[in-house]
Amino acid sequence: MSIELIESDKQVIEWFAAGKVEDFPVDAGVAVKYKDTQLAVFYFSDSNKWYASQNLCPHKLEMALSRGLIGSEGEEPKVACPFHKKTFSLKTGACLSGDELEISTYAVKIEDGIVKIGITE
């Protein structure tokens, strides 16, 4: 069992079970339905790390981030929105391509082969 917490000062109020590890794509993202909204979950095989964020791109409000390419900028893991290639840190949610945009990111942990997302308020 590995637990990967992201830096966050927010309180996790629920660990949401999103699905089985083997169903998630490797080195890519996928959308997860949570209540009435959508999250994106990403798995980096090289560092064996999981990240989660909102699926909504704040730029043109498209449900798209899960379909974006992932990678790194320096030490920062990131996702590039497929629409206009705005990039966001998967750790802090900050926009790395210089816009006044931001996304919410969430902690992820793996328990008994299940991917769990740490929902905050």
Next chain:
Amino acid sequence: MSSIHLNANKATILVVGNGMTGYKFCEKFVDKGLMEQYNLVVFGEEPWAAYDRVHLTDYYTGTDVHDLKMAPRSWYEDNGITLITSDPVVNINRDEKQITSSRGHQLNYKYLVLATGSAAFVPPVPGIDKTGVFVYRTIEDLDNIKSYIKDKKDAVVIGGGLLGLEAAKALMDDGLKTSIIEFAPRLMPRQLDETGGSVLKQKLEDLKLEVKLNKSSKLVLGNGSVTGIEFADGEVHNTDVIVVSAGIRPRDELARQCGLQLGERGGILTTPDTLTSDSSIFAIGECALIHNMIWGLVAPCYDMADVAVKRIAGEEAEFSPADLSTKLKLIGVDVASFGDVFGEGDGRKELVYENKATGNYKKLFVSEDGSKLLGGILVGDAADYNTLFQLYSNEMKLPENLDSLLFTSDGGGLEFNVLDLADDAVICSCENITKGNIVTAIEEGDLTNIGQIKKCTKAGTGCGGCAPMLNDLMDAVLKASGKEVKKVICEHFAYTRQELYDLVKVEDIKDFSDLIHKHGKGQGCELCKPLAASLFASIYNTPVPQQSAIQDTNDRFLANIQRGGSYSVVPRIPGGEITPDKLIVIGEVAKKYELYTKITGGQRIDLFGAKVHELPLIWEELIAAGFESGHAYGKSLRTVKSCVGSTWCRYGQQDSVSFAIEIENRYKGLRSPHKLKGGVSGCIRECAEARGKDFGIIATEKGYNLYVCGNGGANPVHAVLLATDIDAATTIKYLDRFLMYYIKTAGPLTRTAKWLAQLEGGIDHLKEVVIDDSLGLCAQLENDMQGLVDTYQCEWRTAVENPQHRSQYRHFINSEEDGSSLKFIPMRGQKRPADWVKEEDPIAIGVGVSS
């Protein structure tokens, strides 16, 4: 009204106006370290933080408001500046040194800086206040124009100057029949001479812009809304929209209200130290009248901001008359003028070049002894503007052979090395950055690209006109210091695309993680991953579905993503030929999945609006009917367009359809640095527009002429002749070689035309390689291509037959719902996605789980 918190121990500097100049003042103020000493409060009338007005037309054509910002709001906050927008200052009490804003803020200042800019001048023509008359100065103006013209057909722009032309082009590009009305007898009367003006007029007319000169407007017609305009000569011109661009008027109303001295014809009277008649009040930018002039360009406005900041810091500084050289951007016709183009100074010589066929016109003024360039006008081809401008502004000695000044870009004489410029030669006049500044920055900061130069020195961040010069300078400095000038892919791979191509091939690397472990670092990114995918495909024909995680979104799902997140489906229709049965299948599939259908510009049919989970289902049906992927989503061969040719056409020399189909089938699926398009025309009438393609074949009596490296798109380029009267087999042989050579050597996302432009030796070199085999590569190139042709597979077939790949075609991993945020609205019997939400400022950020 929110309250403003200021440090009571510091004096306050108040800036009125958050336009380009007001912003620049803040930036220089911060850089000077003055925030230690003062509170800085800025009042802006517009709802936005300062944006780049110079590139306003980019906003009109789709650039995001945010990309236009001079700096995000957080920049002001981070630097301790109080920015209040949507709140114009309405009163200045000079005795109390106090201002009042429209929302009731009252603040005292130590120094007041007026940066209120200017407003568009609207001539007092009766009826000019009717609905449908606009000016072109702010984001709001553009929003108003955009929403008004939706159902309109005709537009008139009053004013044929720099801005008027820019506005006219934007309206025309929006589909309106547009006319430019100019009061003077020629266009751009302040920059061009008579011949220049008339050459420009011809060029604009070729672009389908109507130009009417010598017209003074008498009356705007219409009952409430504009329906037309009547001129003094009695002519009536019907129109739905009028955009006025007849000059600017300084915004001096506040200065007037508080009794500052104004110029006779307006403008805040200001001395070269940027002080007004009140020694606590500065005026900078387009509101200031300095040296008896309103300076309507950013570069001098920025200079004034600099002077004001220095004065406040207690330094000496003066604004000196600036150069008003201009280069017209955007219109699709190059126009530039610099130096003194009208002054009939004694003893100067004119060099004139005019090509009536191409509509190129150049006029240069040199000193009597021919040693110095004094000014010039360029219309049609302003490629040499930067070089000439440097010669002029640095008073450099001219070459003996003055003709070379006129014929530079045609490959002729003028050898100009940027390194020859004096260190104090100004390269970026907007930011006043010299060659010395830039060279030092490159050397000390180890800079290797333009983005870094911009960040470090701010050069190139204003009008952007100096970008080519920066590029040259960067290359020259690196070369001189013995460093290789190398266009590396990204932070993860310190190689050029060509080097990586060779590494992949020689070391037989077949997947990304291998590649990055061996030759890169980090985790990759949106630049290197698709590039590697393209290399694997170009070298091994690896089917895309095998490595979907490193593909660009469109390749990952083998379809183009659209607004709203739906996808389009484009089956291949080689050469544009299709049987009625296949047409019926397309119709049936489209109907079943409710797809919007459209004939594309590439002679085939696009089905829009498919949801991600429908893609494999749709393709299964299409494949069963004999269709294959059209690769409309990939950097790969798209279409080979054909004309009907000799089978039906009375002029046809060869069967262009059969040949186009043969060629399209040969190269289908071929992955390349950028997309590839071809065309085959049956005769010189060129109905297939083959010369607008990456490769074009035009039938002759004896065989075919082969053209290469053309494209349409944003910068159309005609393909150039590679070989004449060759037979079909030779055509294919040359094409194999040409395409493989391009695929091996081009930079990422470089189309053939740009590649050729950068290729040392140009088309002659290409001919030597492809026809004369000067590099001894031909056998290899042909062999590589044959390998690709032989291993082709329709990747959509591979995708639908591969359960693992197929499983990614669902929106959610934990729900069967389609999850798309799609909303469609009906249109002409079909449907289209709803419009993108319009952004407020500031935009809703961090929309998270709860929304």
